[in-house]
Structure formats: C-alpha cells, structure tokens
Amino acid sequence: MHALVGAYVLDAVDDLERAAFERHLRECAACRAEVDEFREAAARLADTTWSVPPPALRANVLDAITTTRQDPAVPVRAVTPKRRFHLVAAAAAVVAAAGVGAAVYAIQDQRVRQERAVAEAARASEARVRAILAAPDLQVREQTLTSGGRVTVASSKLTDAGVIMLAATSAPGEGRVYQLWTIRDDDPASAGALGEGQAATVRIVQGLPASSAVGVTIENAPGATTPTTPLDALVQL
Amino acid sequence: MVTPVLDIEALLARVARGDEKAFARLYDVVAPRVFGLVRRVLRDVSQAEEVAQEVLVEVWRRAPQFDPGRGTPTAWIFTIAHRRAVDRARSERAAADRTVRAGIAAVDTPYDAVADEVAVRLERRQVRHCLDELTGLQRQAVTLAYFQGHTYPQVAELLGAPLPTIKSRMRDGLARLRDCLTTGATA
Secondary structure (H helix, E strand, O other): OHHHHHHHHOOOOOHHHHHHHHHHHHOOHHHHHHHHHHHHHHHHHHOOOOOOOOHHHHHHHHHHHOOOOOOOOOOOOOOOOHHHHHHHHHHHHHHHHHHHHHHHHOOHHHHHHHHHHHHHHHHHHHHHHHHHHOOOOOEEEEEEOOOOEEEEEEEEOOOOEEEEEEEEOOOOOOOEEEEEEEEEOOEEEEEEEOOOOOOEEEEEEEOHHHOOEEEEEEEEOOOOOOOOOOOOEEEEO | OOOOHHHHHHHHHHHHOOOHHHHHHHHHHHHHHHHHHHHHHHOOHHHHHHHHHHHHHHHHHHHHHOOHHHOOHHHHHHHHHHHHHHHHHHHHHHHOOOHHHHHHHHHOOOOOOOOOOOOOHHHHHHHHHHHHHOOHHHHHHHHHHHHHOOOHHHHHHHHOOOHHHHHHHHHHHHHHHHHHHHHHHHO
16 A cells, blocks of 8 residues: 555545545554655645746635635544445545455556556446445445455445445455355345455445345356355345 | 745745735745646646636635644645646546547656746756656656646556556655755755
C-alpha cells in the first residue's frame, strides 16, 4: 500500500485507491510525514506555472465568499453512520488489494493487464457500489472464511441490489479459484468466480435481496456451474 | 519562494477568522499560481477559470482547518488546487477519450512555458535544475501525473513501463526533488 505514496501525492490514483491510501495514512504517522514533505516538493512544481487570471475571477471569487460559510476548525464527522463509512473504505481497500494481490502470482505482462482491468472495473462500478452502500435500508453481514480472510455482504431491498466483498488472506493454490454463490430456495447460482491468483473482489449483485444466503467455495479454475466443494463461508441474509 | 511564506501564513490565519479583507490580499498573492496550475492541467482557459474559482472559494471555506504543523500554506493551497484540477480533467477525459494521444503529444515538452505566463525566473530555474537532476523516467512519471493529471496506470501505458516501476519512480522522483529543492534553496 505504501508504495502508492508518490502516486497519491501527485493525484495519480483513482478515488478508490485514494480512499484506501488515506485509510492507511490514518494508521501511519511516518507515512503522513512523507506525504507532507512530498506535497511541499510538488507545490514547488506548481510555483512555476504563474498565469494572470481573467480580471472577472477576482470579483466572482470575492463575491462568492460573502455567501460561503467557513468550515469549523475541527472537522466534524459526517452524520453518516460510522459503519457505512468503514464499508466504503473497506470496499476501496479490497479493490486496491485485488490489483496488487493478484499480481504476485502472475507474470509481469499478465499482471499489468490484470491490474489495468481491475482499475477499469473499479472506476466503472465505484459509483454504483457507493450508491448501494448509501441505501438507508442497508443490511450488512460478515463471515470469516475457513481458508482465512473475510466475506462481507451488504444488501438493500430499496435498490434491489447488494455488494459482496471478498477479502481472503491469500489466493487458493494453482488452478483453483474462489467462487461466489447466491442461494435462493436452497438453490445456488453462481455470482461469479475470481481469477487465478486473485484473493479479493467487490461484486455488485442485482436482485441480491431475493436470495436467502451467499456462499463462497474454492473451485477448479475457471469456476463451476454448481458448487463441488464444501462451503468456505456461508452468509445468511 | 517568491512571496515570503510568513506573509501567506499570517494572511491565512486572518482568513481563518473570517477576515474578508485578508482574503482579498491572499487572493492577489496566490490566484495567479492557482490559476496557472489549474490551467496547466486543464489546458482550457474557461474551464480553468471555473475550477480556479472553486479552488479559491474552497480555500476560504476550509481556511480554519489549515494546520501549520503539516506544512506551508502554499502546499496546502496547491494540494486543493491540484486535486480539483485533476478531478475535472478526468471527468472531461472520460467524456472524450483523448487521454493517450494528448499525453504522447505532450511528453516531449513536460514543463514548457505557457506563452502569456508571468515568468518567475529564479524559482523556475531552480525547479528546472532539480527536475534535470531526476532520471528521465522519474521526471516523466512525475510531470505526466502532475502537469497532465494522468493516473499512474495511464503513465505506465504512455511510457511503456510496468506499473510497479512507475509507482516507484513517482516516489523516488519526488524524494529526489524534495532533497534537491531543500539543499539547493540558496542556489
């Protein structure tokens, strides 16, 4: 995670990576110090870009501030429940981790492609994930994986959708993949398998509230049509 | 620094207490740099004007939260400005997918001067000198991200380098820049 410090200061990360890195920063004083120092250096780059602003800008800005209330000195926590904030951060962390974690097992070229795909998917689904996690009737359930790690399921009847966040400690062995299942009337349907070497994912599942449970298994790559192994985790909804 | 740091810090402290006159003076000191940076990233004057206004109003709004223990007021202001400029550039780019071509066209002149910029010669000379101290890949990674608002995967693609390499070059590039700018303060 800390390898992102340069990209973070240069604003060269996407929103999810930014959220994940800022979470990391909260726990790491040395990293905050490095960020502060890098920001000073980056600001010097900005110092080289003077440009006379259009005269109207001054009047507009000075006018705008007369009707803009200042924030209080100590940032007030958002009224959103804490839990939800953590969830968004957790989703961000998982997506970021999926890009990095998957890489360890893959060869360079494959890794670049995979990371890129993850980044693209993250950008596309991020707004949707946030919308679901912001639903007022959100139900959140969490289970540990027998193989190590955690699966979190957030589901909302109002949006008729849910988000499954899988964060395993490590990817299954070669030729094996994590697979997600939604279970309805004791009948499991695949909600997608992860790639080989992949240990984390965030999946949006349309219609999830109609299911009674979410299951996780480890299957032969690229995944199975019905579960062939005992459940690694079962989350009752 | 072109403007004494203490001046800005004193002004910002007054702004934090809601002093509109102090803000007008702060505006005169920092607006050309804010506008210059935003314009550099966005390459469009009317958009730059819009975003610069958002940035400066945000500076007013968040002034009470500025923490001198975390750094200089200019770094704080430019952090706000850069983030907003990059956010706007990305949403524009997403609409009109012109990232790669624009990026490649600009790789050759990562820190060229804009014609009507007010030259801040000494500062520029030192920053340029320090940018020249970086390796080619460090310099390109840092400037493509900072001045053109590219993400590190985009920079990796533009430069044909692996992602971990680009992440590292951004970090060690900034570290070298920091070292050069601090030791060379009197150059």
